[in-house]
Amino acid sequence: MRAVIDTFGVVAQLAFRNLWASGSKTLIFGGIIGFGAFLVVLGTSLLDSVDRAMSRSVVDSVAGNVQVFSSSSTEDVDVMSGFAFDPNAIDPLTDFAKVKATVESVPNVKSVVPMGINESLVVSGNTIDQALAGLRKLVNERQRQGPSPEHDVAYAAAKERVRQIIGVLSSDIENTKKFQTDSSLPPDELSSVARAGSPEFWAAFDRDPLGALEFLENRIAPLATDADVLFLRYLGTDPGAFARSFKRMTIVAGEPIPEGQRGFLFSSYVYEEQVKLETARDLDRIRQGRSSRGVTIATDPELARMAREAPKQVKDLLLQLDAPKSALFRSKLQSFLHSDETDVGKLLESFLVLTDQTFDERYDFFYRELAPMLALYRVPVGDTLTIKAFTRSGYIQSTTLEVYGVFAFEGLETSPQAGALNLMDMVSFRELYGFMTDERQKEIAALRANSGAKDVTREDAEAELFGSSTPTARADAQAEMPPDLTRELSGIAAGRRTDETSKDRAYDPAQLEQGVILNAAVLLEDERRLDETIAAIEAAGERDGLPLRAISWQKAAGLIGQFAVLMRVVLYTAVLIIFLVALVIINNALVMATLERVREIGTLRAVGAQQRFILAMLVLESIMVGLTFGIVGALIGGAAVEVLGEMGIPALNAVSTFFFSGPRLYPAFGLPNLIVGLVVVLIVSIVSSLYPAWIAMRISPREAMQAED
Amino acid sequence: MNAIVSLKNATKSYLLGKVAVPALCGVSLDVQAGEFLSIAGPSGSGKTTLLNLVGCVDTPTSGTVEVAGHNTAQLSERELTRLRLHTIGFIFQSFNLVGVLDVYRNVELPLLLQGRLSGSERQKRIVALLDRVGLREHTRHRPNELSGGQRQRVAIARALVTRPSLVLADEPTANLDSVTGQNILDLMKELNRTEKTTFIFSTHDARVMSHASSIVRLADGRLAASAHSDAASQAELAELEPMQTGERLPRKRVGGTS
Numbered sequence: 024m025r026a027v028i029d030t031f032g033v034v035a036q037l038a039f040r041n042l043w044a045s046g047s048k049t050l051i052f053g054g055i056i057g058f059g060a061f062l063v064v065l066g067t068s069l070l071d072s073v074d075r076a077m078s079r080s081v082v083d084s085v086a087g088n089v090q091v092f093s094s095s096s097t098e099d100v101d102v103m104s105g106f107a108f109d110p111n112a113i114d115p116l117t118d119f120a121k122v123k124a125t126v127e128s129v130p131n132v133k134s135v136v137p138m139g140i141n142e143s144l145v146v147s148g149n150t151i152d153q154a155l156a157g158l159r160k161l162v163n164e165r166q167r168q169g170p171s172p173e174h175d176v177a178y179a180a181a182k183e184r185v186r187q188i189i190g191v192l193s194s195d196i197e198n199t200k201k202f203q204t205d206s207s208l209p210p211d212e213l214s215s216v217a218r219a220g221s222p223e224f225w226a227a228f229d230r231d232p233l234g235a236l237e238f239l240e241n242r243i244a245p246l247a248t249d250a251d252v253l254f255l256r257y258l259g260t261d262p263g264a265f266a267r268s269f270k271r272m273t274i275v276a277g278e279p280i281p282e283g284q285r286g287f288l289f290s291s292y293v294y295e296e297q298v299k300l301e302t303a304r305d306l307d308r309i310r311q312g313r314s315s316r317g318v319t320i321a322t323d324p325e326l327a328r329m330a331r332e333a334p335k336q337v338k339d340l341l342l343q344l345d346a347p348k349s350a351l352f353r354s355k356l357q358s359f360l361h362s363d364e365t366d367v368g369k370l371l372e373s374f375l376v377l378t379d380q381t382f383d384e385r386y387d388f389f390y391r392e393l394a395p396m397l398a399l400y401r402v403p404v405g406d407t408l409t410i411k412a413f414t415r416s417g418y419i420q421s422t423t424l425e426v427y428g429v430f431a432f433e434g435l436e437t438s439p440q441a442g443a444l445n446l447m448d449m450v451s452f453r454e455l456y457g458f459m460t461d462e463r464q465k466e467i468a469a470l471r472a473n474s475g476a477k478d479v480t481r482e483d484a485e486a487e488l489f490g491s492s493t494p495t496a497r498a499d500a501q502a503e504m505p506p507d508l509t510r511e512l513s514g515i516a517a518g519r520r521t522d523e524t525s526k527d528r529a530y531d532p533a534q535l536e537q538g539v540i541l542n543a544a545v546l547l548e549d550e551r552r553l554d555e556t557i558a559a560i561e562a563a564g565e566r567d568g569l570p571l572r573a574i575s576w577q578k579a580a581g582l583i584g585q586f587a588v589l590m591r592v593v594l595y596t597a598v599l600i601i602f603l604v605a606l607v608i609i610n611n612a613l614v615m616a617t618l619e620r621v622r623e624i625g626t627l628r629a630v631g632a633q634q635r636f637i638l639a640m641l642v643l644e645s646i647m648v649g650l651t652f653g654i655v656g657a658l659i660g661g662a663a664v665e666v667l668g669e670m671g672i673p674a675l676n677a678v679s680t681f682f683f684s685g686p687r688l689y690p691a692f693g694l695p696n697l698i699v700g701l702v703v704v705l706i707v708s709i710v711s712s713l714y715p716a717w718i719a720m721r722i723s724p725r726e727a728m729q730a731e732d
Numbered sequence: 733m734n735a736i737v738s739l740k741n742a743t744k745s746y747l748l749g750k751v752a753v754p755a756l757c758g759v760s761l762d763v764q765a766g767e768f769l770s771i772a773g774p775s776g777s778g779k780t781t782l783l784n785l786v787g788c789v790d791t792p793t794s795g796t797v798e799v800a801g802h803n804t805a806q807l808s809e810r811e812l813t814r815l816r817l818h819t820i821g822f823i824f825q826s827f828n829l830v831g832v833l834d835v836y837r838n839v840e841l842p843l844l845l846q847g848r849l850s851g852s853e854r855q856k857r858i859v860a861l862l863d864r865v866g867l868r869e870h871t872r873h874r875p876n877e878l879s880g881g882q883r884q885r886v887a888i889a890r891a892l893v894t895r896p897s898l899v900l901a902d903e904p905t906a907n908l909d910s911v912t913g914q915n916i917l918d919l920m921k922e923l924n925r926t927e928k929t930t931f932i933f934s935t936h937d938a939r940v941m942s943h944a945s946s947i948v949r950l951a952d953g954r955l956a957a958s959a960h961s962d963a964a965s966q967a968e969l970a971e972l973e974p975m976q977t978g979e980r981l982p983r984k985r986v987g988g989t990s
Binding site: 040041043044623627628630631632634724725 | 780783784787789790809810813814816817818822824826828830831832833837840841842844845846890894902
C-alpha cells in the first residue's frame, strides 16, 4: 500500500513538474479547459436561475405546484398556453368539496384552490351606443317628468354630444372614401349619415325624440366601428382562496371581488394591452421602449410604426369629446403647439406626430393635461361587463359582472404569460360553463312546473309518444334530466335576467366549495417533494373513488414549462460541441507533447517503469491541468454569476420578464453548478489524454538508447 | 558456471521496409559476475543491439539471451521491465536524466518504482551514493544546472541505487571531454571493485577500453575478438593508446565464438 502511495507520489511529482516544463502546451490545454469550465458554470448557473425564476412565475401565477383535474380528461390541463388549449378537453369534477377533502388529506399539501378556465368573446359598447343610451334615458325622464331648467341643460348637452359623434363619423366616412375608389358603404347608408348630420333632423328631433333615436340606433350606430371585441380568457375561482394562496397577486386598481359577490377582475396585462385607449397604449409602449430598451423612434422599426399610427387614432379621442371638452382640448393644444388651428382633430393629429426630440414633452403633456378628460380604458373599473361564452354543449350563455378591479402578479405585470387569465368568481364561471346553482335549479323546476312540461328523456321518448305502461313522470326527474336540456333551460333563464347586475346576485360563499370545478391548483408546504406528493394525490384519489389526475407545474404550463428543458438541451449541446472541439485540440497538443518526450519516457521504461506507470503519469498530468484550470475557470464563472447576481440581468421584453420572474434576474451560484463544471472538466481531461497516453505507453525502452540527435 | 549474462547464438534482425536487416548475427558470449567488460566496435557494428538484448529492452530474433538466469525470450513485457528494475542499472550516452526532477529525485526514481524501501531507507542510500559520486552538495540541483560529468555521475548513482547485479553503459563517455570521461571511468571501475557490480559498457574509445577487464569486439554484427585485459600488460596498453583503434589489436579470447 505504501508502495502505491509512493508511486503515486512520484507520478504526481513527475506530472506536476512536466506541466511547468511545457508551459505553452499546458496553457493551451488549460486555457481551453478553463474557458469550458467557465462556460459550464456560468451557463448552468444562469439556466438554473432562470429555471427557478420561471418555476416561481408559473407556480405563483395560477398554476400552483400541482394541478389536479379529472383523469377522464382527454388532455392535460394547460394554464399557460392561451387559446391553443381547449377547455372542453377537461372533464369536470362534480364536487369540489370532495376533491378538496381528498387532496388535503395528503401530507405536504398546503392549500387547494378551485379553478376553471374558459374563454369568451366580449363586445365592449362603442361610444355612440353609450351616448345614445344616455340620450334615451333623458328623453324617457323628460316624457315622464316634463322639462326643467337643469334637465334642459343636460338634454341639450346630450344631443350636442350625439351630433358631434355623427360629425366625426361622417368625416371619417369621407376620409375612407378618399382611400377607397369603390365606397364600401351603400348609398342609402351614406344618405342616412347625411340626414342624421343635417340641421333639419335635429330641428325636428324634439317633435318625435323616440322615433329619431330609433333611427339613430338602427341606422347610424351600426356604422360606428370603434366597438372593441375582446377575447378574454378567464379563470373562475374562489377569489379569497386564490388571493391567499397566490401571494404575489396584487390589486393594482379598484378592489378585490368582495366575498360572496359575483364579479370580475381584469388582469393588468389584458387591461393595458386590450382595454386601454390605443393612443395611450402606444405612448406607453414608445416610452417603455425608449427608457428601458434604449431604442429610439428613429432607429427602432416597431416604435416607428407606433409613432406613425398615433395620428391615425385621433378619431377614438374625438369620439370621447363633448362640446366643453372639445373647447378645452382646443385651447390647451393651441397654446402647446403655438398654433392658430381651430379644428381639434387637426390639432390632435399634429400633436401626435411623435419624434424622439418631442416625445418626452408630449408624453407628459398628454398624461398631465389631456388624459384626465378622457376615459383611458374602454371598460372602467366599476363598470359592468357582459360576458358571453359557449357552454360545454355549445349554447351561448351570458352573464353580466361588475369589474371590481385590476390585478397583477408582482414583478410579472407586463408578462403576457402570467397575465393571460382574468379572474371571476367560481359561481359565475359555473353558470357560463353550463352548470347551475341550486337557486337556478329550483327556478327551472318552478318554470317547468308552471308550463306543465313533462320531463322526457331520450330513452323514454318513444314510450312516451306511443304510450306504454312505464311511468314516465318521476318525482326525481329534475336530478336525472339530461344535462343538455338542463343547460338549455338555464340559458333561457339566464337570458331573461341579463338586465340584472351582478350586485343583485350575491351568493352564499359556501357555494364556492360545493359544485363543479374543472381543475384545482395545489400548493405545497415543501416544494422539493413534488413528485412524491403528486403520486400521493393520485393515490388518495383512487382511495376515495375520485378520478384524479395530478400533474406538476411544468406540465401544467405546457410549452412554457418545457422551455427550461429545451434551453438545457441547447446549452448542453453547445457545451458538448465546445468540448468535442476542445477534445480534438487538446488531444493534438498532448500527442505532440508526448512525441517530444519519447526519450524521457523511454528512459523511464528502461529504468524499470511499467507501462501502466506511464499511462497513469500522462492521465494524471491531464487531470492536474484540467482541474487546476478548470477550478480557476469555474471560479471566474462563479464570480461572474455573483456579479450578475449583484447587478441583476434586466429583462428586455415582456416574455423574459416571465422567465426572470420579475424585471431583473438575479442569478445565484450554486455548489451543484461547480460540481457539474468540474466533473465535465475531469471527463474531458481524462478522455483527451487517453490517446496520447496510449501512444506513450507503447514507447519502447530502446528509445532511451538512441543517441541524441 | 557463474555467468550473469549468457548469449547463445543470439541473432537480432530489424525490419527495414520488407527486408530483414541483421543487426546481430549469432553472437555467443558469457559474462562472469564482477567483470568490467567493454564492448568495442565501430558505429553500426551492433554494440547497442547487443546492449539492448543484455539490458532486456529487446529480445533476440533467434538464439537465447539469459540474464541473471532468466531466458529473456520467455519473459513478458512486464517481467522484462521488472527484471530491468531489480537487476540492471542503465547509464546512457546522453545521461537521460529526467529534466524536471532534481538530482535527488532522479536517483530516487528507481527506488520509488521498486517500492521496497521506506523514505528514510531511501534517503540513507541516496545520500551515501551521492557522496560517493561527489554530488553531495548538488542534491537539489536540476540536471540542466550541472555539467556533463556531473550529470553522468547522477546517472551512475541512479543506475547503482537499486544495487543491481549488472550495470550497462552505452558509450558513457562519448559526450564528455577526455578528463571528465577518465574520471567517470575511474568511478565506474572503483564501484566495480568495491561493490562487485558487473559492468558492461560499449565504447569505441581505446583509452576507455583500456580500463576493461575484458573486451568484446564487434564488427558487422559478429563477434570479432575478445580479450582479458587482466592479462594485457601495461606496456601493451601504453602501446595501444596512441592508436585510438584498439579493435584491431589481437586480444585473448574469453568467450566462445561460433
